[in-house]
Amino acid sequence: MNLEYYKNFVEIVDSGNFSAASRKLMIAQPALSNQVKTLETLYNTKLLIRNARSVDLTDEGKILYNRSKSILTLLDTTQKEIASCVQGQKGTLWLGMSPALPDAYITNLLLAFNKQYPEITYELFEVNAAQLVELLNNGIIEVGIIRASGSDYPTLSSALTLSEQMVAVYPRENPWLAPDLEKIPISMLKDVPLSISKGFRKILTNAFVKEGLTPSFFCVSTTRVATLMWMEAGVAVAVVPSSLRYDYGKEGYCCCPVGDSPLSIDRSFAYLKGRKLSAMAETFLDFSRNMFSEINGLEQSDI
Incomplete structure (x- = not known):
């Protein structure tokens, strides 16, 4: 089995025609045509239908194309793994x-x-x-x-x-929460403007609904940078994973678990x-x- 024939067969299909594949592979079109004929002889069936400016796969050609891609991917992965070991x-x-x-x-x-x-x-x-x-x-x-x-x-x-607890991060001086809390029940966050990452919306909304409340989301962002920006400006309370204790568990800020049984996220x-x-x-x-x-x-x- 000549693996180059299968590799080139895949390239012909992916390129859309022999001419484009020939330029990319830097192999003459007649040589590519002969390779396809060799494969068709080997499998005793027609694999490609040539049109004016494109090629189409026959049903048999689709099978060979998919199997060839799998084999080539497996070989590439094998080479990379061996190289990594070496x-x-x-x-x-x-x-x-x-x-x-x-x-x-x-x-x-x-x-x-x-x-x-x-x-x-x-x-x-x-x-x-x-x-x-x-x-x-x-x-x-x-x-x-x-x-x-x-x-x-x-x-x-x-x-x-x-598994990380969710914590509220806020400046010690703020109009909503005391600085000496050990935990913050959901009810205490009623009407408090919250700044969160988009991935936390569902878990927080469910926690509020369970208490018969509606959260006041001031900002729902795709990045944590924006979430923390509003908190640092004193505009909102940020709800974030507990890993941020290391960054904000310091003078000037408070980090406090959210929920009677602290909410967590995996x-x-x-x-x-x-x-x-x-x-x-x-x-x-x-x-x-x-x-x-x-x-x-x-x-x-x-x-």
Whole structure:
């Protein structure tokens, strides 16, 4: 089996015609035509229908095209994994996360991982949850740090899950909340302008509805930077994960758990079910498990 024939067959289909494939592959059109004829002879069937400016797959050609792509992807993955083993802990980690910085947990994780594995580089995607799932499903990234539930994303599995309390962050001097609270019941947030990230809207709304109340969302943003901006300006109270205690648990600000039984939100280190992860992705997940092993709420499960 000449793998180049299958690779070129896929390129002809993806390019739309022999001429475009010939230019991209830098192989003469007659040579490509002969390769296709060889494959058609091998499988004893017609694989392509030539039109004036394009090619169409026959039913048999569709089978060969799909199988060829799978084989080529498997070979490419195999080559990358072998290269990773040969080179040791070198290469690129393809990682996605929600746009959640500043975030002490993630910042400390990435800096510690870099210190341990200084020769690993990063392709880092900061996008929303739906886009992270798309990147995982399409094989663009290997690991996504995502807030999700199993009913939303059944194609994903979780290597580990961190459970974080939700806290209200606010200036000590403000017109709504006292600075010496140990916890903030939902009822105490009635009519308080809240600044939150979009991913927290549902859990907070449900908590308010359970108390027969309606939340006063001043700003629902896609980034944590905007969420905190309004809080720092004294315009609203920010509701954020407890990891921000490290940044705002200081003089001038208060960080207090929200809810009688503090609300919490899970963050999963997710990957595509059934996908064989690269050595670097496995190394990153193992490192993350070890680093967070003492944090309450660490679990292994499907998202």
